[in-house]
Amino acid sequence: MAILVTGGAGFIGSNFVLDWLAQCDEAVINLDLLSYAGNLENLASLQGDGRHVFMQGDICDRALVDRLLSEHQPRALVHFAAESHVDRSISGPGAFMRTNIEGTYTLLEASRQYWSGLDDAAKAAFRFHHVSTDEVYGSLAPQDPAFAETKTYEPNSPYSASKAASDHLVRAWHHTYGLPVLTTNCSNNYGPYHFPEKLIPLMIVNALAGKPLPVYGDGQQIRDWLYVTDHAAAIRAVLASGRLGETYNIGGWNEMANIDIVKTVCTLLDELRPDPAGPYSRLITYVKDRPGHDRRYAIDARKIERELGWRPAETFASGIRKTVQWYLDHPDWIARVQSGAYRDWVSQQYGA
Ligand code: NAD
Ligand code: DAU
Numbered sequence: 068m069a070i071l072v073t074g075g076a077g078f079i080g081s082n083f084v085l086d087w088l089a090q091c092d093e094a095v096i097n098l099d100l101l102s103y104a105g106n107l108e109n110l111a112s113l114q115g116d117g118r119h120v121f122m123q124g125d126i127c128d129r130a131l132v133d134r135l136l137s138e139h140q141p142r143a144l145v146h147f148a149a150e151s152h153v154d155r156s157i158s159g160p161g162a163f164m165r166t167n168i169e170g171t172y173t174l175l176e177a178s179r180q181y182w183s184g185l186d187d188a189a190k191a192a193f194r195f196h197h198v199s200t201d202e203v204y205g206s207l208a209p210q211d212p213a214f215a216e217t218k219t220y221e222p223n224s225p226y227s228a229s230k231a232a233s234d235h236l237v238r239a240w241h242h243t244y245g246l247p248v249l250t251t252n253c254s255n256n257y258g259p260y261h262f263p264e265k266l267i268p269l270m271i272v273n274a275l276a277g278k279p280l281p282v283y284g285d286g287q288q289i290r291d292w293l294y295v296t297d298h299a300a301a302i303r304a305v306l307a308s309g310r311l312g313e314t315y316n317i318g319g320w321n322e323m324a325n326i327d328i329v330k331t332v333c334t335l336l337d338e339l340r341p342d343p344a345g346p347y348s349r350l351i352t353y354v355k356d357r358p359g360h361d362r363r364y365a366i367d368a369r370k371i372e373r374e375l376g377w378r379p380a381e382t383f384a385s386g387i388r389k390t391v392q393w394y395l396d397h398p399d400w401i402a403r404v405q406s407g408a409y410r411d412w413v414s415q416q417y418g419a
Contacts, residue, residue, distance in 0.1 A: 069094040071141040073126050073174065074148030076101060078261045079198070079295055081109035083147065084119065086299040094118045096139045098132070099148065100125050100166075106409045108400065109260040126170035132177040143194040143306060144178055146171065149230070152264055153202075156226035157358055167229035168236070171197070175240045182246060196306050197237040197250045201291070201316065202227035204252070206361035213291075213365035214252075216314045223359050234314075241312045249309045251302060253317040254366045258295035258386065259393040263404060266325060267387075270332045271394045272401050274347045275340070280333075284356030286326030289363040293319035294386030297379040304377040315375070318366025321383045326351075335391045 070087075074080040075097035084095050094117075099105045101123050113119040120139070124131045126148045136144075148170060150156065150163040175195070182193050204214040205221030222231040234250055241248040261268040270280050301317040309315060323331075333347035371377045381389070394401060403409040 069096055069139050069141045070143045070145055071096045071098065071135060071139065072145045072147065073098050073170075074105070074146070075099055076105035076107050076109060076121075077147060077151070078104070078258075078265075079256055079298060080147035081106070081260050082258060082295045083145070083299040083302060084110060085112065086296055087303070088113065088116065088118055090303070092118060094120065094139075096135060096141060097121045098124055098126065098135060101410075102150075103410075104151065104262050106260070106262070106404065108403065108409050127165060127173050129173050129177055132174060133180070136177060136181040140189075142189070142192055143196060144174065145196045145198065145302065145306065146174055147198045149233075150226070153224050153226045154264070154357060156224055156229070160225035160229075163225050163229040167226075168232045171233035171236055175236055175246065179240060179244055179246050191247075193247055194306055195237070195240075195246055195248045196302065197234065197248060198302065199234050199250055199252045200227065200230050201252050201254045201318070201364050201366055202361065203231040203234055204364070207363040207365055209363065211363075211365075213318075213367040214316060215367045216252075216316055216370055223361055227361075238312075247311045249305050249311070250314040251305055251317050252314060252366075253298050253301070254291035254293050254319060254364060256293055256295045256298050258390050259397075260400075261295075261390075263401070266328060267332065267390065268394065270329050271336070271391060272405070274333065274336050274350060275394070275401075277342070277344065278350065279352040280329055280347075280350045281352055281354040282326055282329055283354060284360060286329070286353065287324050288360060289322050289324050289365070290328075291318045291364055291366045292321050292323060292328070292383055292386075293317065293379060294381035294389070297381055297386075300380070301371060301377045304375045305371065308375055310374070315371040316366050316368055317371060317377075318368045319379050319381075319383065320366075320368065322363075322365050323383070331387055332391060335388060339391060340395055
């Protein structure tokens with residue numbers, strides 16, 4: 068038995084693959100383009116492990132996806148691959164339309180063909196699990212209730228619009244063709260292997276380098292934060308027992324303003340790696356706001372709790388401490404990501 072994972076060299080995908088293979092022996096076929104966000108070094112501990120088969124390639128490449136499905140006969144496809152950074156979607160939306168929309172369409176069509184050819188038992192067991200985001204729901208006012216699965220879609224950025232489009236495609240492939248799909252919409256993740264273009268890892272690596280900590284606008288935007296292995300556990304629960312065609316919201320019951328996140332990181336660094344120059348909060352710098360910046364996200368995760376019994380294992384206090392400690396313990400990973408040397412990892416490790 069095997070599952071096909073897309074985007075398994077990215078932040079959440081690599082945490083999911085590591086977690087999956089720590090929990091069970093079912094093989095993972097990992098299809099990842101190794102865009103700037105893909106880092107095979109995240110999976111270095113799996114070197115020589117026959118349960119992990121890595122294939123560098125594009126989810127838009129139909130022939131490649133067909134070949135992987137037919138060769139490995141996976142019982143599920145878990146789809147993480149995406150362009151994921153909102154700021155990059157604002158400066159260059161094209162890549163988001165291609166990977167997030169066309170890529171998802173390609174996977175759906177390839178999966179539909181593969182699934183149609185399976186015998187009845189394998190057909191009934193197959194799952195297409197689409198990993199999506201809470202950003203599709205839009206922005207909340209301070210007193211609005213948290214996002215339930217019934218919330219209307221109101222995406223505001225090119226990134227969230229492309230993810231919303233992909234969610235709609237997944238829904239349509241279920242409704243029209245009966246493809247057995249599951250969709251999860253998760254809040255902001257944090258943890259190990261997070262590329263330092265996103266808020267938490269950027270603040271950690273900048274602080275350690277004595278650089279400014281750029282806070283957009285007034286820093287009062289609110290996000291719900293979830294430790295990444297809790298997301299991986301939620302996906303496993305939905306894949307195992309989620310109802311076909313349903314969506315499940317995943318969140319940490321942990322709404323925090325950006326400025327409080329940054330101050331928490333500074334306080335932890337003051338404790339764990341004090342800087343003789345003074346408290347890290349001296350580096351906080353308010354900068355121009357993100358265009359169209361969503362003010363607040365919040366997740367109502369009662370459905371997945373009620374139906375599948377999933378709850379986050381980490382509190383924010385425990386998760387953020389582990390995260391800061393992980394970055395302190397991995398200066399080489401940070402250095403290679405910052406210098407771009409991580410992109411040479413494959414050739415360094417495996418030769419041409
Ligand atoms: P990431 O940017 O860290 O990783 C994306 C991965 O996809 C990279 O390994 C990249 O190489 C790969 N990829 C990009 N384009 C590809 C293509 N055309 N073909 C094959 N592989 C390609 O992203 P992430 O933060 O790990 O997010 C993973 C998924 O989870 C995304 O679908 C994202 O929308 C969703 N999500 C992320 C968060 C979050 O907080 N990061 C929260 C909710 C949902
Ligand atoms: O909500 C889920 C989403 O969370 C995922 O779908 C996205 O893939 C993921 O990137 C994340 O999106 P955000 O835009 O919320 O994450 P980011 O880390 O880029 O920013 C978090 C908040 O911090 C946001 O309000 C913008 C702000 N910010 C970000 C950066 C990079 C800053 O104030 N300064 C910064 O330098």
